[in-house]
Amino acid sequence: MKKISITFLLVLISLIAQAQFTFKGTIANYSNKRILVKIDRAFDDILIGNITTNSNGSFSIPVKDNYSGIIEISLLDAKKNYIFISDNTDIDFSASITTNDEFIINIPGNQINERYQNYLNYDIKKNSILPQLQNINFYYNSKDDFYLPLKNEIQRISEMNEPDISEFPFLSYYLKTSDLIKNTEIGNGDAISNKNLILDHFKNAGQQFETSGVGKSLLYNYFKLSAMGATSQKDWENKIDKAIEVLLDEVGEETSRGQEILSATINFLNGYGLVNLTDKYMKRAESLTCEISAELKKTIQDNNSIKEGKIIPNIKFTHKLNDKYTYLYDIKTKYKLIMVWASWCSHCQQEMPYVKQFYENFKKSGGEIIALSVDYNKEDWQNAIKETSWLNDSDLIYWDSKFVKELNITGTPTLILVDQKNKILKITSKISDINNLIK
Structure with a gap:
């Protein structure tokens, strides 16, 4: 009996040691x-859970590493994320989905999230609802039935005190930086001043920046502000180029923050199809003589490997295609066209009739299409592929799909034509660009 008790205790200690805290909820x-569960980094996020709720709408996931920062959950169509704040303590929230698919938090889950929800409630009432009520008030007088309730509500909101968040440093940082993002959007204040505010933030923000997920929004605002007044595409690119130079010189590429920014910048440029600028900053990254971060190394590797003339990675499919293809290289055809798309993608829908028309002759020429979808909803995906005869696969986790990372996909549709030796012949978004290459 004693031996059993000791064994049980050791197992219990082991289980406790494996998790820093537990994130769970009932919806x-x-x-x-x-539900997809992600934790944020400065410029992106990491998927830590792709789980299914039980019959009560409950789920639970252990977070094994010490983590203070933003936790995001995606549900429904995965296009909208809902935010929780982690201070490395257990979170156990209760929420509901309304008939209009709104996500309503009833019990925030712990003290920091309760304060976060209180602040959001205060902010929306004080800065959004109150001004509207004050405007409406002009159209009523003391004889109207609605006058007194309206006046009382205006007074109640006016007297609301801002929730004290001083005991939660990360929450304070996140809310202030969220305000910075909103206040530096185009049209809010002086562009040069706003650009300098973002630049100062990149230079001086502390460790809290690294788990906040705010980096990408700040970087986009910085680029948009920098490109204001551009009179042509060339002028636009020149302004972006100059802004990147200033940003990297100010922050310093030898620093971890500078390398994060360089990595995110390369991905931004590649995503917008700015080939010359992508090549310029890829070369700048490759020429660094200081120690290079793992993140920047991966960005360099990804952008170098998925290029015309390179060999495409031998990606593993989520499902065994046609009950015989486990890997991309298993498909031994003269040509392979990897099409990354989604049922929700309007550009994909516009291109699809031309792809179907192309496929008939492509198949006769010894080619095969492998369509990899970044869908989330299984039913939507299955309905979209019902009338297609090419090979289809999806892991149904939206932009967190593993092939998105393996193929360095930045948008849909993306078409990658490879030959029999798996060499990339063409990367494009238009099937017409592929048509002329098939012999």
Whole structure:
């Protein structure tokens, strides 16, 4: 009996040691449905859970590493994320999905998230609802039935005190930086001043920046502000180029922050199809003589490997295609066209009739299409592929799909034509660009 007790205790200690904290919740009207759970980094996020709620709408996931920062959950169509704040303590929230698919938090889950929700409630009432009520008030007088309730509500909101968040440093940082993002959007104040505010933030923000997920929004605002007044595409690119030079010189590429920014910048440029600028900053990254971060190394590797003339990675499919293809290289055809798309993508829908028309002759020429979808909803995906005869696959985790990372995909549709030796012949978004290459 004593031996059993000791063994049980050791197992219990082991289980406790494996998790820093637990993130769990119950969502009413969301039973037996999927949830994606992610933790944020400065410029992106990491998927830590692709789970299904139980019959009560509950789920639980252990977070093994010490983590203070933003936790995001995606549900429904995965296009909208809902934010929780982690201070490395357990979170156990209760929420519901309304008939309009709104996500309502009933119990925030712990003290920091309760304060976060209180602040959001205060902010929306004080800065959004109150001004509207004050405008409406001009159209009523003391004889109107609605006058007194309206006046009382205006007074109640006016007297609301801002929730004290001083005991939660990360929450304070996140809310202030969220305000910075909103206040530096185009049209809000002086462009040069706003650009300098963002530049100062990149230079001086502390460790909290690294788990806040705010980097990409700040970087986009910085680029948009920098490109204001451009009179042509060339002028636009020149302004962006100059802004990048200033940013990297100010922050310093030898620093981890500078290398994060350089990595995110390369991905931004590549995503917008700015080939010359992408090549310029890829060369700048490759020429660094200081120690290079793992993140920047990966960006260099990804951008170098998925290029015309390179060999495409031997990606593993989520499902065994046609009950015989596990890997891309298993498909031994003269040509392979990898098409990354989604059922929700309007550009994909516009291109699809031309792809179907192309496929008939492509198949006769010894080619095969492998369509990899970044869908989330299984039913939507299956309905979209019902009338296609090419090979289809999806892991149904939206932009967190593993092939998105393996193929360095930045948008849909992306078409990658490879030959029999798996050499990339063409990367494009238009099937017409592929048509002329097939012999």
